[in-house]
Amino acid sequence: MRLAELSERSGVPVGTIKYYLREGLLPQGERISATQAAYSEAHLRRLGLIRAMIQIGRIPVATVREVLGHVDDESLGTTFRLGAALWAMPQPPEAPADDPLTVQVTEAVDRFLGDMGWHNAREIGALSPTYRTLVTTIVTLTRLGFSRGAETLAQYAHLMEEVAQLDLDQLDTYEDDSEKVELAVASAVLYEPLLLALRRLAQEEHSTRRYGL
Amino acid sequence: MRLAELSERSGVPVGTIKYYLREGLLPQGERISATQAAYSEAHLRRLGLIRAMIQIGRIPVATVREVLGHVDDESLGTTFRLGAALWAMPQPPEAPADDPLTVQVTEAVDRFLGDMGWHNAREIGALSPTYRTLVTTIVTLTRLGFSRGAETLAQYAHLMEEVAQLDLDQLDTYEDDSEKVELAVASAVLYEPLLLALRRLAQEEHSTRRYGL
Incomplete structure (x- = not known):
């Protein structure tokens, strides 16, 4: 055209x-x-x-x-291509590595990855900005007094694992690696607001059911 | 103190x-x-x-x-207090209501809410900024050529419904309504990055499993 x-x-x-x-x-x-x-x-x-x-x-x-x-x-390879593209996207600021709480949370995150059976993610570890973002987020939650136990974190993680499986199922419908990676980038940008909107809408639905109007 | x-x-x-x-x-x-x-x-x-x-x-x-x-x-009441607090938070820009694609997506979202059994959310409808955000997000996805079918949307919605149930279970551990609403606001701000980090980490884990390194 x-x-x-x-x-x-x-x-x-x-x-x-x-x-x-x-x-x-x-x-x-x-x-x-x-x-x-x-x-x-x-x-x-x-x-x-x-x-x-x-x-x-x-x-x-x-x-x-x-x-x-x-x-x-x-x-x-596909995984590195996906990683390189997603990791190049803007990331939130990181927690200072020498702070005692960061050290403690990092250890807890490593244990959590082991418990989840996310062995590849644990091996990639701090190389991945996502791993560092997770540590920073939990440091902030803890510092502000809104942190939850390891069990709650695992419950959320299991659900997000199912979401990630759905994401990858979508990628698998594309044969071409370039298209796979394009969709992964688009999905990071566009599906995040979609998932958050669905979560908030479901909260409204169930809050109405639980607490009435 | x-x-x-x-x-x-x-x-x-x-x-x-x-x-x-x-x-x-x-x-x-x-x-x-x-x-x-x-x-x-x-x-x-x-x-x-x-x-x-x-x-x-x-x-x-x-x-x-x-x-x-x-x-x-x-x-x-609790639901209105939750709603008023969360709805007062900054929201993404809305799709123009008179645009034909917006009209079409709005109808699809109403059908989707019915199929999900989210009857309260459908009744609250366009009063809720979350509902309008969902419409806008799907309009953008469609316009950019990354939209998926109703079935995929429903799969994501079911998982985010489980996430929302976990969220509300957390709220239920607080007896006091003020504390409930405080936690809901904190959870909107702080748990969104946590959930997105968990999703990306699970993507990395499973992408490595599916595609190797």
């Missing part, structure tokens, strides 16, 4: 698409004349992903470029 | 506590002399909640004051 059709089907203005092409976020189309290029369904899909990251995730353009670099890196 | 002890136990500087007192976020202590006041465990807990909203949730002070006003409003 031509640039005008790509713009119409994606809802992204022509000027913005040209900007993404110049910035290297969107690969060049196939040149069909000195002034015209043809774009594919892959361009349309990529455009959706870029919009998701910039408009919904509010991720800076330089970071989007880095994430997409990993999405497109065919030299990596 | 005195102000100095409140500061030490909460980790919040004395000057900041005085600012929260002046701004009416934290109730005044019990006056014990012309220059001294005594603070209770309730002050400590409230301080944790204020820090969670401001530091983690990055919620403006004026909004925090409004949320806490609902937390403290004993004239409301």
Whole structure:
């Protein structure tokens, strides 16, 4: 399709698409004349992903470029490609590693990963920003007096494990590794608000049932 | 306890506590002399909640004051108090109501709520910012080409319903309505990052299992 059709089907203005092409976020189309290029369904899909990251995730353009670099890196295996793309996304600030509470929570998180049987996650450990985010979050909860026991954490973790399985089932419907990684990035940006909205709506439903109006 | 002890136990500087007192976020202590006041465990807990909203949730002070006003409003029943406090928190932008895709998604969401048996949530409907957020999120997913069928949505919803039940089980351990509502607000701010970190960590675990390294 031509640039005008790509713009119409994606809802992204022509000027913005040209900007993404110049910035290297969107690969060049196939040149069909000195002034015209043809774009594919892959361009349309990529455009959706870029919009998701910039408009919904509010991720800076330089970071989007880095994430997409990993999405497109065919030299990596699927897990590393997924990891590299997701880990390049903005992460919350980390707890200081030398703080006694952080040390204590880190030990508790390692035990928890063992109890969950998440041995790969424990092995990747502090290499993963997600692991560090989990430690920081629990440090904050503890410091503010809202921390819960290991048992409650495990109950939440089992449910989120089922969510993660659903996420990966979705990825598995794509044969192509690039598409898998694209969907993983989009899902991080777009499915997080969806899951949180579903949780809050279910809270409203069940709060009404338990406590009346 | 005195102000100095409140500061030490909460980790919040004395000057900041005085600012929260002046701004009416934290109730005044019990006056014990012309220059001294005594603070209770309730002050400590409230301080944790204020820090969670401001530091983690990055919620403006004026909004925090409004949320806490609902937390403290004993004239409301539990559900309304929970709702008023949570609904006063910052919400994502809404999809334009007159857009054809929004109309179509709204109908789909109403059917979905019926299928889930979330009849109270359907009745509250567009009164609830959460309902409107769900519609907006699905509109965005659809527009960007990452929307999934009703069946997938229902699978996610069932899991988040179990999460919400766990959330409410936590609330039920508090007898006092004010404490219930405080925990609900803290849980919205602090448990969302926890749940998302658990989901991402489980994704890493299972992605490694499915795809190797």
